[in-house]
Amino acid sequence: MIRLRRTQRKEALLDNRAFDLLCLTAAVVLCLHAVHLPLWLTAGLAAVLGLRWWQRQRKPGRAPIYLKLPLVVLLAVTVIFYYGNIFGREPGSALAVGLLILKLLETETPRDAKVGAAFACFTLMAALLADQGMVATFVVALGLLPALAALRALQPARLAASFLRELLPGLGLLAAAIPLSLLAFVLVPRLDSPLWGAPPAQQARTGLSDRMSPGDFVDLLTDDRPAMRISFEQAAPSPAQRYFRAYVMSHYDGRRWTSAQTGRQPAPLESTDSVAYRVTLEPNDQRVLPALDVPLEAPPAAALGADREVMSSKSIQDPLTYALRSALHYRLQAELDDATRRRTLQLPTGFNPRTQALATQWREHYGNHDDTIVQTALSLFHNGGFNYTLAPAPLGRDAVDDFLFATHEGFCEHYASAFTVLMRAAGIPARVVTGYQGGYWNKLGNYLLVRQSDAHAWSEVWLAGRGWVRIDPTAAVRPERVSLGASAVAASQAAWQGLNWLQEFRNRWDVVNRWWSQGVIGFDALRQRGLLTPFGVHDTDTTTLSVLLAIGSVLFAILGLTWALWQRRDTDPLRAAMQTLERKLARVGVMRRSSEGPQHFLLRAARALPTQRVELDRLMKSYLDLRYAHAVPPPESLRGFCQAVRDFRPRHVVK
Template sequence: MAKPAAPALEPVTRRWALLAGASCLLPLLLQLPLQIAAVIAAAGVGIGVLSWRRPLPSALRLVLLLALIGTVLIMTGFALGRDTGCALLAAMFALKPSETHTLRDARSLIGFALFGPFATFLLDQGPLSLTLGLAAAMFALSTLQRLAEIESRPDPLRAVEPAQTHWQRLLAIGRLVAIGLPLALAVFWLFPRLSSPLWGVPERALARPGLSDRMSPGEMVDLMNDETVTLRARFRGKAPPTSQMYWRGPVLWNFDGREWTQPRWFQGLPAAPMRAGRTGWDYELEVEPTDTRQFVSLDLPREAPPGTRLSIDHGIYADRALTSLSRWRLQSAPPASYEPQLRETLRRAALSLPSGYNPRTLALAQRWRAEAGDNDAVIVDRALAMIRREFVYTLATPLLGRHSVDEFLFDHKAGFCEHFSSSFVVLMRAAGIPARVVTGYAGGYFNPVGNYWLVRRSDAHAWAEVWLQGRGWVRVDPTAAVAPERIYDTLADRRPGAGGLFGGIAGATPLFNLSDWLRRGWNDFVLGFDASRQQRMLQPFGVDRLDSGKLIALFVLFASLTLLWMVWLSSRGERERDPLLRAWHRLSRRYRRLGLEREAHEPALAWAERVTKARPDLGESLLRLSQHFSDWRYAGGQPGRREARELRNELVRALRAHRPGPTGERR
């Protein structure tokens, strides 16, 4: 016998299924690049409209599948990784509406869509992703419950009013989530955590915006327009003035005439000797994920924190890629002297220039050298005075040609930190002064709500370091030498709260402060809860450290209590959840004082007949109610909400009227 075809979807149910699928896809799309997310969303809507009346032909679906997958791969540069895989998952889901026309199709669509919220957590673990993912999962489960109700009808094709509204189903799913929440919290807080995962998470194919180990013309403009938070710093004691907040990142030595890069072989060398000055700072960094191993520190770090190492130029490299939120305790101090003896290999690297580039800059540097003699500091001061006198700061710069330094120093005389630092280092090297480019961030924003400093990607900066006899490496920021009246592009319009979520809201900075403080709390309370913090979480109660055995014992205790609580709630059964059943059982308990309460095993009609035999004066109305209740509860036809509401009202009226006393009178 041929298997019967799956029932077709009603239009209303199909809309609910598609909306549930879209809600599951939404948090994933928000974590993908805007162009890719827009293409996938447009494809999903278009395919849903085209296939609304009838399924698309199989050949057309195959063509659409190949076209969408090819588009995603082209937009990601055929780079395989977490984000590419998530984008392909979203693209395949965008095709599902084309084959969603039966109950089985709808169930398949929602089951597949539930992968969306889980895939989102591969890209982001923020509170917004969690909230949207949880809401989507509840929406999907309530829709699956609707599908189950339709499929359980004697005739699924017959339009019958559902037994529950969608809001009632959502509330029912919410109750189930609330029942399971204590067990989930017990697992999160008490189940022993590993210091490192058993398996690795694939790298992201599309790099997160951030500092790079290379700098080419115009590259930092995109970074300086990005308001995303890169780190938060809390100082233990006095913080340095904002003008001295230089967050040191990659140090660039090699210059090919256009691009600055970081030499790989330097990273394995031990840190250069540094004698710290009297002033120092003790602080904690909360570093957002970058998918690289290097992060920034206040200039200059005195030593590397555990799990990291210092490179020869005092860059800090973690042992593993920073794919998740991380915290570091550091100490920094301005150097009294920094590598006062420069090795010849490093000197040659710090003086190297490509041949055939920037002849006017070379000529100027040689003339300055002849005039200054052996006094390198005079040349440095002369260059800064020229910048202060003649140059302007602006982000609106033309694209420079082959002799980029010549064009900047002699023609345009306008640019931003990338131009100033690169040209200054080339000029110093041409004059025989070892120099290098340092990239990182400058300054920060103090959040008074949380008492910490916030550094965003828009604070990206590049400066120079020159090597002077007797002092070693000295920081020189040529951008800061520009006279204030010559700064055309300020950061005032990019202050916290000026754009993004709070853009256009008057006085939005307090809202920004509060929202970022809440995000930091989420990072501290959830994302930053690692194995080390788990072992120390009972220190306020006098327990210094919880080893694995103690954690397992606590977990077993709390999990057992939670499971017992869940069993007790579940054992209450449907009678405690359904208001109609609660009214029925309340009515049966009214007869307890007569010794005629309904037994748990006793059917409604049998109980009513027993009461009638014992008390004929009470039996007539109870028999009628019992018959009505039995028809609602056990008859083949599925009553709708109206019948259930009418029966419940009838039971409530009976509760008010049936107050049998010991002699049968009603009170």
């Protein structure tokens, strides 16, 4: 790719316009990749690009070999050192972007520019491997414009156009290509399994995790990326019921809660009603599949844990859609076995003495009324001067003691954690559950949008006869957290209340993201097979798809050829009328010769068709008059001539 030897062949120099467009292409590629490239690499490549542009503006010429070669080696070495290897999506695209920009150093001829523009298209595609969102895809597609314009600029003898106008024809070309590309997109057979190993991306994503200690959620609660979208088959549950359980955490070590996979059968569930829904989960590098309240069964390629949390068999790297049924009114694990009771009563010794003392005091005071103890705890949160804040004071070793008796401020994690510890200390089996709560109901798309900021933590306590019961202590402090959602709480905290409308707009706009995510990103091999289900074909195999693709391409080829062959009718009505007359006469065997003027032709026609001599003579006279007597023929005479031509019916001469 990087040429080491100067070619001897003389080739025309690249003109400045083409080079500028190529530089713009490289700059766009660099910007699109800047999201995942390390900052110093982006800055270095941008500097190389800028210097090269500046150098060529002053004096065209290739960069010398003693500059190019070390730069290439430097690029390869830094990529290997930074990423650890040179294969895989990220190091590969970093290397490709670097090579593209270094290629510009030696771009002096149209041939170099062609290679550069073609390679830029490839690197643009590589940008989509990192982010395949709708906006990213559109921006990348627009990034093709300078590349196409650079290819156009390589053509000789173009009509002059301004720099910006150079970009427009590419847009037209891409717009014309959309129908065919959609056909190809739908019908290109997808692979069931990858041809070569696709190493997972190593980037860390914020999201729920299988461990929780108070304060962990801060990043999450300010992250407004979509976490999942849920559409319900019937009416959606009320906002207060929109609890999506992800992890159930029973083990507490004094600082953090962790969930442990016990490998036991799912806890028995008695339910009266159920809700069916579909979840489209954004990739989160986790195995957990959040489910509304308590799911009845696990979707394919996933399993129910002992506490009825849903675990996928592998971590979620790409958007995933799954269907589930959940119970909203239920009795979960009406009989508590000893092992579970022990696990859910466990507390680390030597932590939180004041909390323990308070719980013991409640137990002595209320006796066996677990219900009352729960209510007492909730009213403590409600009336004890507790504050909901995303920036609470730090907690010490006895975190729960500090929270309950000193700082009095925190968010869902603090409340859930403190409440669960209180319950356990009082001898009520309890556990922490994390997941999402609330979400934005998009009326336009009829689905619930749940963002990462809707992450929530609450408690479940086991009450005799009722099984596990969800208790949300945060609701005691901040009822609107549950009824209105996380954004309502966050908004009251945030300084920028004026940006609420922006949030609202983004929530509504999300319907487009969902459409993109379902229609484009989620269009996998499975969906493709079901493509023809409305037509009675339940499994569209590769052969059928190929045949369809071929038929579709032929149809588009016909359409395209029709367009290509279509010529605008001549705008001169007089000439058009004359051509009509010529066609009519040609049908009876009087062809106009290329060397023949209108007068000669029509005279000859009059001789050939003696019965219509007068008519043809009049036509000839009026044509000559219209054509040669006026600079602009008078419209009424012109209309008369056109009408006369339309009315003219040449008759065969019977010989």
